[in-house]
Amino acid sequence: MTHHADYARQTAERARAASRQLATVSGSAKQQWLHRAADALVARTPELVTRNEQDLARAPEFGLTAAATDRLRLTPSRIADIAGALREVAALPDPVGEIIEGYHRPNGLRIEKSRVPLGVVFFIYESRPNVTADAAALCVKSGNAVILRGGKEALHSNVALYRVLKDTLIETGLPEHAVQLVATPDREVVGEMLKLRGLIDVTIPRGGKSLIERVAAEATMPVIKHFDGICHVYVDASADLEMAIDILRNSKCQRTGVCNAAECVLIHAAVADRFLPMMAAMFATEKVEVRGCAKTCTAISWAKPATEEDYRTEYLDKIISSRVVDGLDDAINHIARYGSQHTDTIVTRDLQAADRFVALVDSSAVMVNASTRFNDGGELGLGAEIGISTDKFHARGPCGLRELTSYKWIVRGDGQIRG
Amino acid sequence: MTHHADYARQTAERARAASRQLATVSGSAKQQWLHRAADALVARTPELVTRNEQDLARAPEFGLTAAATDRLRLTPSRIADIAGALREVAALPDPVGEIIEGYHRPNGLRIEKSRVPLGVVFFIYESRPNVTADAAALCVKSGNAVILRGGKEALHSNVALYRVLKDTLIETGLPEHAVQLVATPDREVVGEMLKLRGLIDVTIPRGGKSLIERVAAEATMPVIKHFDGICHVYVDASADLEMAIDILRNSKCQRTGVCNAAECVLIHAAVADRFLPMMAAMFATEKVEVRGCAKTCTAISWAKPATEEDYRTEYLDKIISSRVVDGLDDAINHIARYGSQHTDTIVTRDLQAADRFVALVDSSAVMVNASTRFNDGGELGLGAEIGISTDKFHARGPCGLRELTSYKWIVRGDGQIRG
Numbered sequence: 001m002t003h004h005a006d007y008a009r010q011t012a013e014r015a016r017a018a019s020r021q022l023a024t025v026s027g028s029a030k031q032q033w034l035h036r037a038a039d040a041l042v043a044r045t046p047e048l049v050t051r052n053e054q055d056l057a058r059a060p061e062f063g064l065t066a067a068a069t070d071r072l073r074l075t076p077s078r079i080a081d082i083a084g085a086l087r088e089v090a091a092l093p094d095p096v097g098e099i100i101e102g103y104h105r106p107n108g109l110r111i112e113k114s115r116v117p118l119g120v121v122f123f124i125y126e127s128r129p130n131v132t133a134d135a136a137a138l139c140v141k142s143g144n145a146v147i148l149r150g151g152k153e154a155l156h157s158n159v160a161l162y163r164v165l166k167d168t169l170i171e172t173g174l175p176e177h178a179v180q181l182v183a184t185p186d187r188e189v190v191g192e193m194l195k196l197r198g199l200i201d202v203t204i205p206r207g208g209k210s211l212i213e214r215v216a217a218e219a220t221m222p223v224i225k226h227f228d229g230i231c232h233v234y235v236d237a238s239a240d241l242e243m244a245i246d247i248l249r250n251s252k253c254q255r256t257g258v259c260n261a262a263e264c265v266l267i268h269a270a271v272a273d274r275f276l277p278m279m280a281a282m283f284a285t286e287k288v289e290v291r292g293c294a295k296t297c298t299a300i301s302w303a304k305p306a307t308e309e310d311y312r313t314e315y316l317d318k319i320i321s322s323r324v325v326d327g328l329d330d331a332i333n334h335i336a337r338y339g340s341q342h343t344d345t346i347v348t349r350d351l352q353a354a355d356r357f358v359a360l361v362d363s364s365a366v367m368v369n370a371s372t373r374f375n376d377g378g379e380l381g382l383g384a385e386i387g388i389s390t391d392k393f394h395a396r397g398p399c400g401l402r403e404l405t406s407y408k409w410i411v412r413g414d415g416q417i418r419g
Numbered sequence: 420m421t422h423h424a425d426y427a428r429q430t431a432e433r434a435r436a437a438s439r440q441l442a443t444v445s446g447s448a449k450q451q452w453l454h455r456a457a458d459a460l461v462a463r464t465p466e467l468v469t470r471n472e473q474d475l476a477r478a479p480e481f482g483l484t485a486a487a488t489d490r491l492r493l494t495p496s497r498i499a500d501i502a503g504a505l506r507e508v509a510a511l512p513d514p515v516g517e518i519i520e521g522y523h524r525p526n527g528l529r530i531e532k533s534r535v536p537l538g539v540v541f542f543i544y545e546s547r548p549n550v551t552a553d554a555a556a557l558c559v560k561s562g563n564a565v566i567l568r569g570g571k572e573a574l575h576s577n578v579a580l581y582r583v584l585k586d587t588l589i590e591t592g593l594p595e596h597a598v599q600l601v602a603t604p605d606r607e608v609v610g611e612m613l614k615l616r617g618l619i620d621v622t623i624p625r626g627g628k629s630l631i632e633r634v635a636a637e638a639t640m641p642v643i644k645h646f647d648g649i650c651h652v653y654v655d656a657s658a659d660l661e662m663a664i665d666i667l668r669n670s671k672c673q674r675t676g677v678c679n680a681a682e683c684v685l686i687h688a689a690v691a692d693r694f695l696p697m698m699a700a701m702f703a704t705e706k707v708e709v710r711g712c713a714k715t716c717t718a719i720s721w722a723k724p725a726t727e728e729d730y731r732t733e734y735l736d737k738i739i740s741s742r743v744v745d746g747l748d749d750a751i752n753h754i755a756r757y758g759s760q761h762t763d764t765i766v767t768r769d770l771q772a773a774d775r776f777v778a779l780v781d782s783s784a785v786m787v788n789a790s791t792r793f794n795d796g797g798e799l800g801l802g803a804e805i806g807i808s809t810d811k812f813h814a815r816g817p818c819g820l821r822e823l824t825s826y827k828w829i830v831r832g833d834g835q836i837r838g
Contacts, residue, residue: 020755020781023781024778024779103800105798105799105800109789109793109798111799111800116781116811118811118812119811201811201812202812222641222812222813240834243833243834246834246836247834247836249836250836250837251836254836254837336439354831358829359443360443362439362442362535362827363827364827364828365827365828365829365830366827366828366829366830367830367831367832368829368830368831368832369831369832369833369834369835370528370830370831370832370834370835370836371835371836371837373836373837374528374830374832374835374837375828375830379524379528379837380524380530380828380830381522381524381530392535392537392538392620392825393537393620393621393641393812393813393825394641394812394813396825396826396827396828397827397828406811406812406815407815408781408782408783408784408785408815408816409783409784409785409794409799409815409816410777410784410785410786410787411784411785411786411787411789411793411794411799412773412786412787412788412789413786413787413788413789413793414662414788415659415662415665415666415788415789416788416789416790416793417665417666417668417669417670417673417789417790417792418669418673418790418792418793418798
């Protein structure tokens, strides 16, 4: 066994042992930890800022842009926000032990489906340091032990955050290894972790597509993931065009670098003549590049012609593809062909069109007259989320506390046997 | 691409296309097919019996025992039972479109989680021919296309059953490829199928442990499975010992070859002196071999000493391992160490013991004062089941119609955008 394999197995075994203890920890003990951790994060702000400065100093080495470097920065106000997020998770209902269903059978057996933690979560991320605390909070609150693997550009910040989480786990009597951080920069460790089916119950990768593809290909355990967010806004023949402009602007421009941002607009031919000039004005103001079909390019002089590849691209930038479609079914077929089953919205006043779109578009979230940006744990009312799934197995859409759980059947009788 | 790879991909692509159609087929159309298929099975009994005779004639070639050959046999009465099972599935509520949750958000968005089919199921089985019809019924009723791969010893029977299913799909206007049968005997086809992540959404293997291990190791898509059913009956200090005998007899003897049969009995030391002679008498009558710990062997002269391996063995036969434990926690630890997270039961009159057992035993079904044999889709009220899962991801315990589905989020608004 190599050094990396050894390290991975020991880490996972400690997590597994912690998860067994954690599965029966009371909700109030978990809440207590979250509040204590929030307090400690604020109290230890100077230490966090100092360690963060080490990452910031190395940012140019990693080729981080000015924007990326700013996202990496921890300030007292941002640390207060991280603490606030922990308190919000503390306030969410404890999913563990929730009775999902319960009923009596004719023979007197009393049946319950009761929610239980998944066990051990391996969370791989490339994001800002706040995700370290968020993920730990969600996993522990849902009764799971978590192994965190952050990006190398945030290593010092993550280690500092992890120390606060770990110290407060010990202080509040929770299992110390409920949260662990893989601090070695070697990528081989990730590969070894991904072999550990039986010790790790689920892997959640969050970051660029190449990371997620690698994890999905190598993992021997289930993975909660999405590759792309190629989200569509479809403007139907009967749409309120002002509403369509607002929804399209919000879906594309409110934040461009996120998975639920729109990457393609589909416009019913019957309203294209009226809608395209409105869209041109809006995207000109927002400085969004339009890559369109022939009809789009005819109506918008400054639009560039879209290639087949454009319709398959998640720009994550101020670029959008645009296509005029022959009708609702043409739009639905376009989404089936080019979409990524993430989030798609129809703007319409036609009940039948709305119902058909909802029935036939097979995405994790299908919207009617609402921005694609609402496919989000907080916006859908789940509280914080650890990721979004476009798979169909286990969980789909935003994954919050409940999606980090399984269930067991509890059967209570008074001597029943099978005839 | 090899011939097998080509065949697998074409089959899966036809299934994928059928699943898209099937996802929006009405519940009544699916019911109509099930009733038509049931009628046709009965009407075509002579054809089914003739084809079944070809399998029976080859049974000695495959080394089938007399009992296995009998299980393979299709008689008019058994065909009527298969038809009856289809009618029972027809009568179950349609899971597709069920609103799992629904609520309004403060900004007026109306949110629904709506049940949708998984898509394409690849079902691999070694069982009796009735499973062919059961699996097809469950998959199609839940809106999924299914690719069936039965055992070679039942090939002719399965082909004959499949023809009836396919003919009636066409007659009732459902997609012809909603049900397909892999009739080639080459094992390579299974390997090619298991590569088709993206075309096949879930694989369900049902049969011997080596089959399931091979499928779990090779599959690139999620698998619903259990390896072993090492189920325990724990007789607590406060147990009603007559009840414990009844539950133990039923758990072990009612059917020995099934996954929810007991394979090990754990006895609290405080009642061992009284319970072991009762158990000895019962198992002597039932002709069950006992492999026990030292205390068991002292009390039961004819018991054999149990090895470490015995406690890890799913006998599926008239054999049981037996161990006297120091108390409840010793029993719980034994189950954690040797069990397979399938089904475990406690016999007790002590509320605290029952609660602790339920909380700490991490199995798909945990029973109190009831036979392990109740971990079954029909017995728990789910209707028919396609398999039992001991994994924690997606579904646990019996997998019926609902467990063959996923969900999508539906968000309806009147122009909401994110602030």
